[in-house]
Structures are given as structure tokens and as C-alpha cells.
Amino acid sequence: MRPPPQHVSVIMPAFNAAATIERALSSALAQSHSELEVIVVDDGSSDATRDVVRLIAARDSRVRLLEDGGNKGPAAARNAGFSAATGAWLALLDADDAWRAERLERMLAVAGDRADVVFDNLLGFDAHTGGTIGPLFPSLPEVIGVSDMVAMTAPGSCINYGYLKPVFRRALVSEAGLRFDETLRTSEDLLFFLELLIVSGGATATREGYYVYTMQVGSSGRSSPYSHSKPYDVAVAAALARLREAHAARLTPEESASVQHRIDHLRAIAPVSDFHFARRTGDIRKLIDLLARSPAVRRELARGVARRMRGRAASPARTTPDA
Template sequence: MSVSIIMPMFNSGHYIKEAIQSIISQSYLDWELLVVDDCSEDDSANVVTEIVSDEPRIKLITLSSNGGAAVARNTGIRASKGRYVAFLDSDDRWDHDKLEKQVKFMEERKLAFSHTGFRRVDSQTGITLSEYLPPEELTYKDMLYANQVGCLAAMFDTKFTGRIEMPEIRKRQDYAMWLKILREVGSVSGLQEILASYTVRNDSISSNKISLLKYNYSVFRDCEGFNAPKSFYYLLANTYSRIKRGRS
């Protein structure tokens, strides 16, 4: 198994079928999808169960209690078998050639960690709000000033990183994981193409901007182990960067 795709799921019945279909439709065929149900209260599990009956590459894992996205993703990582690990949330989408292009990009350059460009799409209208093309390379120091890697766009090679897991904080766990990987491998390479769609929802966990400040601070203070002044410095740098880029 070459690519393991991790998808946390919580009350995603309205979106998840399209997210999974974007994986099934990939031009690259050597993948497994691990959908981790974080105690959904809607019909999410039923939707996935129907799809699983016709697609053996998909596995549904059900958690016994709600632990949040980091717990769900780590459960998927531990159950994964692929050399490469990628993430797709249950309301996002991949373009049909995303995996093919990204795996080729990593194999040709022998990369440990990569990401692609993506578009931000309004959940209500389907209109593209903005597009992001990544820099060719980002270092650990670069990423301290701003998280420039989208979770839906990232992929790492377990041959270099092992089956690394996310810190189990409620938000910004992906950012903390990228920093953790970069401390080991040095840099992340950007594939200069837009290959995914990130859904912007007003009801999403990331829409609460005030609470995100606390979790960004936690990334530096608790996950990176910085002292309080240094953590506050990078919190301000991140906040300034997001305001400058006009992102929530």
C-alpha cells in the first residue's frame, strides 16, 4: 500500500460522500482510506458504510468517545499501512490527479515532506474565495512565523519520519505536527499546482478566531517548549501574517 489517507469524521453526513468520491476518482490507484468516526450523531457512519460495501480500499474506524480531530487522525495513522501519509477532512476535496502528481513529485526528488497548492471555496455558493500556491521550500524557522501548509495538501514519507503522530490538542494540531516533522527533516517542498479544495464553513471549528489565539500560543508554549516571551512573539508574528494574507 503506497498512500494512506486519514479522514476524521464528525457529523459530516452532508459533505462526506463528495469528499470520499474525490478520493475514489483519483487517477492514482494505490491508496487506502481510513475514515475515523469521532462519535458522530448524524448519518455520517451510514453514508460511509454504504460506500465501504463497494470499495475495499476504504475502512471505517469508530471511536468509543469523542476525542477531537487529533485523536481521530492519530488513530488513523496508527492503523495505516501505506508508505506515504496524507490527510483529507470530510468536507474538503482533491482534484483527480492530486495523489498521482504529489507522489511523483516526492519520488523523483526523494522528499520526506511535501505540500501542494489549494483553493478556498465557500460552502454555500461553491465560489472560489482565494487560491494558495506554496513556496518552493519552507524551513522550520519559516513555519514558526506562519503555518503555510494546508492539512489537505500535506503528505509525508514514513520512510523518513516514521508514523509520526499529532500532538493531541483540540485545534492547530496539524501546525504542531508540521513543526515536529520539520525539526526532523529540515524543510517541506511545495508542488506549484493547485490540486485541492478547502471548504470554508462559518460553523467549522477553525472559524472561532479568538479561541485560535489560545491554541496557536499552545503550539509554541506546550508543543515546541518555548518560554512565555518567545511563545508570545511567535503568536504575534502568526497573527500579523494571517491578517496580512486576509485569512481566518
């Protein structure tokens, strides 16, 4: 039996998200487009995440909880959600994010009868201040292609399109056998979105922002307490290389070169990413090891010292009153 053409399955992986998941679920259930189900896939939480979801599910039968067993990562959780989904459309919502109430209605209107994949802009959310800013991208192209998605940064922004969260037809995923790469714990979104774009031939986009994204570093300069991200640049580069090889016949020379450029960039920045993560987590042994063996890390540290010195030199001199 085919699902109704406008029915949406919302896929939400959750790991220790008790503090944020009620907000995420409430935003999905409050959609002006009500033909939906929300599939929460718990990824081995040790907090009260499952209890919160069960309470909400008892009030709204559109919510379903899957307990995938153990901590397998967001890719595996999303794949489990795909397998359980019954909607004609799939939409991704992280457990620390939220939607504006009109998101699904507007996204499906943009898709119409032709588009298989639709992206919208992001609104930034600062978990410390509770404030929303944005949109995070000054604009989006009407059609997002492979070269757009794989670029290190989007035009006018300090982040890239891999942060976007599409709404897409389940038939596209099923017929092409698309799944998230479960070997990755970060940037699995980027790899999956690239395959979506390769298979679909590109995505329609709207510059309007309906997805409220919790920023890892907010406007206050403080990291989000709900982020579990760490760098896996080498693993992501290897996964991109496999994708490039698997879809070589479908990629244009320009797209293939764009993917290779991202691979080269990730391999180059891997030690620096590891250095910043070790500093953030207080791993002194890792910091010393990276400083000893990586010229790129030493250059990054020297640039940081130079920036601080310039900042001090630019600040007004302190004066003392006459005796």
C-alpha cells in the same frame, strides 16, 4: 512486510460530516493514482456519517471505517488513522474538503525519490455557493521551512501555511514517533507540520493547487455551516512553547525566534479571538466579560466602530426629488 513504495493511506477524521463526506470520499477514490486506502475515523458522530461511509465501503473495499468511540477531537482521530495505516505514504483529507483527481499522482511525482514531505497549494471552496476559487496562496516557496510555516500570514495571502495539507512518508512519522497533539482542538495541524519540518529538514512544495479547501468564511461573507472551529489561542501558544523547548537543539536561532514571535502573537490576540467567537455564537455574558477586562478587546471594538463610520461617510448621500 514493507508496503509498495507508491501506496498511500488517506487519513480522514469525521465528525457529523454526513452532508459532506460522500464528496470527500468520492474525490479520494477517483484519484488517477489508485494505489490507496482511505481510513475514515469517526469521532463520535451523532448524525448519519457512519451509515454513509459504510455504504461507500460496501462498494469500494479501499475504504475502511474506524469508530474511535466518543468525541476526542481531530488530533486523536488522525493518530488513530496513523496507527491503522499500511501505506508507504500518508495523506490528510478533511471530511468537508476534496481533492482534484490528479492530486496524489502529481504530489508523488514532485516528491520523487528524495522528498519526505510535499505540500501543494489550496483551492478555496465556498460551501454556500458551491464555487471554487484560488489558488489561496499567490505562490509557494520551493522549500517550506519552519519559519515559513510558523509565520502569521503567508506572503500575499491573508492566511498562513498551517492550512496546507501535506503528503508525507509514513516511515518518517514512525521513526520519529510523531503524533498530533491530542490536547488541542485547533491548530493541531500547525504543531504537527512544524515537527514534520523540523525532523525532515524542510518540505518540497508545488505552487499548483490540488487540494480543495472549504473556507470557514466564503466569498459570500457567510461562515461555512460545516466548520466546528473555535479559538484556543492560549492553548496553542503553550503547545508551541513546549515544541520550541523540546526541539531547541535542532532549531536555528532564526527559527527559534520565529516560533517565539508566533507564541507572543497568539497570547496577544487571544482575548480578541474569544470576543469574535462569542459574538458569532451569541454568548452575551462572555462578550460583556471580555469587554470589561480586556483593553485589547475594547480597542478592537473601537476600530470596528471607526471602520463602519468611515464606510458610512464614504457612501453617497441619499437625495430626495424636488417637491
